[in-house]
Amino acid sequence: MAQILVVAELSEGHARKSTLSAITFAKQAGLPFSILVLGASTSAAAQELAAFGAQKVLVAEDASLEHPLAERYAPTVAAAAAGFDVIAVTASSYGKDLAPRVAAKLGAGYAPDISGVTNSGGKLAYKRPTYAGNAYAHVEVTTPKQVVSVRQSEFLAAEASGGASPIEKVAVAPVDAAASRVQFVRLEAAKSERPDLGEARVIVSGGRALKEKFAEVLDPLAGLLGAAVGASRAACDAGYAPPELQVGQTGRVVAPALYFAIGISGAIQHLAGMKGSKTIVAINKDPEAPIFQVADYGLVQDLFTAVPELVTELKK
Amino acid sequence: MKILVPLKRVSDPDNANKIKISGGKVETTGLEWKPNPFDEYAVETALRLTENGANPKARLGEVLVVSFGPKEVETTLRAALATGADRAIRVDATDDQLDGDLVARALKALVEKEKPDLVLLGKQQVEGDSNQVGQLLAEYLGWPQATFAGSIKSENDTALEVHREVDGGSMVLKVTLPAVVTVDLRIVAPQSVSSKHSPAHKYADGVRFAALMAIMAAKKKPLVEVKLAELASDTALKIKVTGYEAPPARKAGVKVKTVAELVQKLKTEARVI
Ligand SMILES: Cc1cc2nc3c(=O)[nH]c(=O)nc-3n(C[C@H](O)[C@H](O)[C@H](O)COP(=O)(O)OP(=O)(O)OC[C@H]3O[C@@H](n4cnc5c(N)ncnc54)[C@H](O)[C@@H]3O)c2cc1C
Ligand SMILES: Nc1ncnc2c1ncn2[C@@H]1O[C@H](COP(=O)(O)O)[C@@H](O)[C@H]1O
Numbered sequence A: 001m002a003q004i005l006v007v008a009e010l011s012e013g014h015a016r017k018s019t020l021s022a023i024t025f026a027k028q029a030g031l032p033f034s035i036l037v038l039g040a041s042t043s044a045a046a047q048e049l050a051a052f053g054a055q056k057v058l059v060a061e062d063a064s065l066e067h068p069l070a071e072r073y074a075p076t077v078a079a080a081a082a083g084f085d086v087i088a089v090t091a092s093s094y095g096k097d098l099a100p101r102v103a104a105k106l107g108a109g110y111a112p113d114i115s116g117v118t119n120s121g122g123k124l125a126y127k128r129p130t131y132a133g134n135a136y137a138h139v140e141v142t143t144p145k146q147v148v149s150v151r152q153s154e155f156l157a158a159e160a161s162g163g164a165s166p167i168e169k170v171a172v173a174p175v176d177a178a179a180s181r182v183q184f185v186r187l188e189a190a191k192s193e194r195p196d197l198g199e200a201r202v203i204v205s206g207g208r209a210l211k212e213k214f215a216e217v218l219d220p221l222a223g224l225l226g227a228a229v230g231a232s233r234a235a236c237d238a239g240y241a242p243p244e245l246q247v248g249q250t251g252r253v254v255a256p257a258l259y260f261a262i263g264i265s266g267a268i269q270h271l272a273g274m275k276g277s278k279t280i281v282a283i284n285k286d287p288e289a290p291i292f293q294v295a296d297y298g299l300v301q302d303l304f305t306a307v308p309e310l311v312t313e314l315k316k
Numbered sequence B: 001m002k003i004l005v006p007l008k009r010v011s012d013p014d015n016a017n018k019i020k021i022s023g024g025k026v027e028t029t030g031l032e033w034k035p036n037p038f039d040e041y042a043v044e045t046a047l048r049l050t051e052n053g054a055n056p057k058a059r060l061g062e063v064l065v066v067s068f069g070p071k072e073v074e075t076t077l078r079a080a081l082a083t084g085a086d087r088a089i090r091v092d093a094t095d096d097q098l099d100g101d102l103v104a105r106a107l108k109a110l111v112e113k114e115k116p117d118l119v120l121l122g123k124q125q126v127e128g129d130s131n132q133v134g135q136l137l138a139e140y141l142g143w144p145q146a147t148f149a150g151s152i153k154s155e156n157d158t159a160l161e162v163h164r165e166v167d168g169g170s171m172v173l174k175v176t177l178p179a180v181v182t183v184d185l186r187i188v189a190p191q192s193v194s195s196k197h198s199p200a201h202k203y204a205d206g207v208r209f210a211a212l213m214a215i216m217a218a219k220k221k222p223l224v225e226v227k228l229a230e231l232a233s234d235t236a237l238k239i240k241v242t243g244y245e246a247p248p249a250r251k252a253g254v255k256v257k258t259v260a261e262l263v264q265k266l267k268t269e270a271r272v273i
Helices: A017-029 A043-049 A070-080 A093-106 A177-181 A208-225 A233-237 A303-315 B013-018 B037-049 B071-083 B100-114 B133-141 B212-218 B259-268
Strands: A004-007 A033-039 A057-061 A086-090 A109-114 A116-120 A123-130 A135-141 A146-150 A167-169 A182-189 A202-206 A228-231 A258-262 A279-283 A297-299 B002-006 B009-011 B020-022 B025-027 B033-035 B062-069 B087-092 B118-122 B145-155 B159-166 B169-176 B179-183 B223-227 B239-245 B254-256
Touching: A004 A017, A004 A093, A017 A033, A017 A086, A017 A116, A017 A146, A033 A043, A033 A070, A043 A057, A057 A070, A070 A093, A070 A177, A070 B145, A086 A093, A093 A109, A093 A146, A093 B100, A093 B133, A093 B145, A093 B159, A109 A123, A109 A135, A109 B100, A109 B239, A135 A146, A177 A182, A182 B159, A202 A208, A208 A228, A208 A233, A208 A258, A208 A303, A228 A233, A279 A303, A279 B259, A297 B259, A303 B259, B002 B037, B002 B100, B009 B013, B009 B071, B025 B239, B033 B037, B033 B071, B037 B062, B037 B071, B037 B118, B037 B145, B037 B179, B062 B071, B062 B100, B071 B087, B071 B212, B071 B223, B087 B100, B100 B133, B118 B133, B133 B145, B133 B179, B145 B169, B159 B179, B169 B179, B254 B259
Parallel strands: A004 A033, A004 A086, A033 A057, A057 A167, A086 A146, A109 A146, A202 A228, A202 A258, A258 A279, A279 A297, A297 B254, B002 B062, B002 B118, B062 B087, B087 B223, B118 B179, B145 B179
Antiparallel strands: A116 A123, A123 A135, A135 B239, A182 B169, B009 B033, B020 B025, B145 B159, B159 B169
C-alpha cells in the first residue's frame, strides 16, 4: 500500500503545530504514514511525534541542519523519501521554501496549499484554493511520487493517540553544490510574548484605520485574551505593524476559534487568509464594509472608542 | 549584472471576486489582465539593481524579461520594456499547456542559453498561488535560492545579502551568484534594494511608471518569440486540474448595537470567551 512521509516543521527543537495538521492530512488520506524530523537537535521533537500513530519516526540529525535551508534539507528529505509515495510538508514559509526542491529532486509533481484530500481506491485527489479563495481547484498529481504542502488552517491539529512509534535514524545525504553557495547569517525573530498566528486560539487583527495607534489600541485587548496579533496588508505597508503579522492571500492563512477584524475593510485578499475562522467579529465604522458579509458579529462603531470599551467590558 | 525576470499575466487581482465558476471551469471572459503584482515587483527590483537610482536612464546591466503565454502577453512584456527592461522573450503556450514544473524546466534551458547572473521571480502568481517556479528552477540549475525576499543588498554583484520574510520574522541569508531570488511585497519599499551602483538611493514607494516617451521607445526594443518545444522536450504536465468548485459561502451574521451586547453574545451564544 502507498505510504506517506510527513516532514516535520521544528521550532527551537520542538514540533510546530503545523506538523500536527500535516499528520491529520495523512490520516485523512487513509494511508499509513511515517514522520521525518530534521535538525541539529531532534530528540525532543522525535519523542513528541512518536505518540501520533506513525509507522516510524525517522530522524536526520546533524549540525549542518541547524538552520532550515532548502539547499541543505532537500537532499536528505529526497533520500528519506525512498519507499514513500506522498511527501507532505507544512504550507508555511518553511515548507513552501523546501517542498519544490524536494519535488524537483524526485521528479515529482508538487501540489501546494492542500485544503482537502480524498482517496478513491488508493488514488489521492486534492482540493486547493485559487483566485484568492474564490475557487477551489481539484487537482491530481500525475507522477508516481507526489509532494504536497498542507494548509494548517484547513486540517485540525492531530491529537496524540498514545503508543510509541519506533524512532530510527536516517542518513544525512551529502549536500550538493548549491548548499556551499548559501550562508545563513541570522534570524531576526519578532520579539513578542504573543502566541504565533498559526497556533493562537484568538487573533486580534487591525487594519489601516489604526494608524500609529496600532499597538496602543490592540495590545490591551490581545493581552487580555491571550491572543495573537494580526494585520491587514495596508497596515503592514504603512508601517503600523511589522510584515510578519500580515494575514491574507499573500500573508499568513489562519483559522482561529475567534478572529477580530478591527478597522479592516475586508478586501478579498484579506478574507482569503481568515474566512475559515470559526467566529468572526468585525468592528468598523462603515456599515457597508465588506467585512460584515463574513462576520458573525458586526459592530458599527468608531474603533478608537469601541476597543477600549471592549477591554473594560471583558474585565468585568 | 545580467538579470532574467520571468513574468506572468494574471486576471486582475482587484477583480478576484468577480470570478465565476460554471461547469467546473473558471470563467475568465470579461476579466481584465494585469501583470502578476509580484512580477512587477521583480522587474522593479531588477531595474534598481542595474542602475544608479540618481540617474536611472543609464542602464548599468541587462534586464531580460520572459513570459510563457499566448500572443496577448506581449502587452505585459512591452509594459516591462517601457519601464526599463532591455529585451523580452515570449514563449508561446497557453495556460492549460503549462504547470509550474514545465515553466521551471523551460526556464532552465533559457538560463543555460542566456547565462544571467540572477533570476528574479515573484514569490507566487496570484491566480494559482502555486509558489514553486523559483524553487524548482533553483534546484534544476543546482543554484542557491533566497525566497520571499523583502530586501536585497548586492555586494559587488558577486553575492547578495537577502532578508527573507518568513513566518515569525526575517531570515538573513547570503547567496553567491548565480542564484534564484523570489520577491515579496516589501521589496519595493524605498530602500529595500541597494547595489554598488546605487548604495543609498531612496526610491519612491512602489514600482515605477513608464513615461509616454518610454512606452513609444519600448515598441522598438527586441521582443522575440520562442516555441515551448525548443526549451522543453518533455511537455507532459505533472499537475492535472480536474475541475473547480465555488467555495461554500459564509453567511453574514448579525449586527450588534453595543459593546456589551457583543461581549454577551461571545460568551453565551458563540461561547468563545
Ligand atoms: C496581489 C495582492 C495581494 C494582497 N494580499 C493581501 C493580504 O495578504 N492581506 C491583506 O490584508 N490585504 C492584501 N491585499 C490588499 C487588499 O486588497 C486591501 O488593500 C487591504 O486588505 C486593505 O487593508 P485595510 O482593510 O486595512 O484598509 P482599508 O481598505 O483602507 O480599510 C480601512 C477600514 O477601516 C475603517 N475605518 C476607518 N476608520 C475607522 C475608525 N475610526 N473606526 C472603525 N473603522 C474605521 C474603514 O471604514 C475601512 O473599512 C493584497 C492586494 C493585492 C493586489
Ligand atoms: N507562465 C509564466 N510565464 C512567466 N513566468 C511565470 C509563469 N508562471 C510562473 N512564472 C514565474 O514564477 C513565479 C512564481 O509562480 P508560481 O510558482 O506559479 O506561483 C511568478 O511570480 C513568475 O515570476
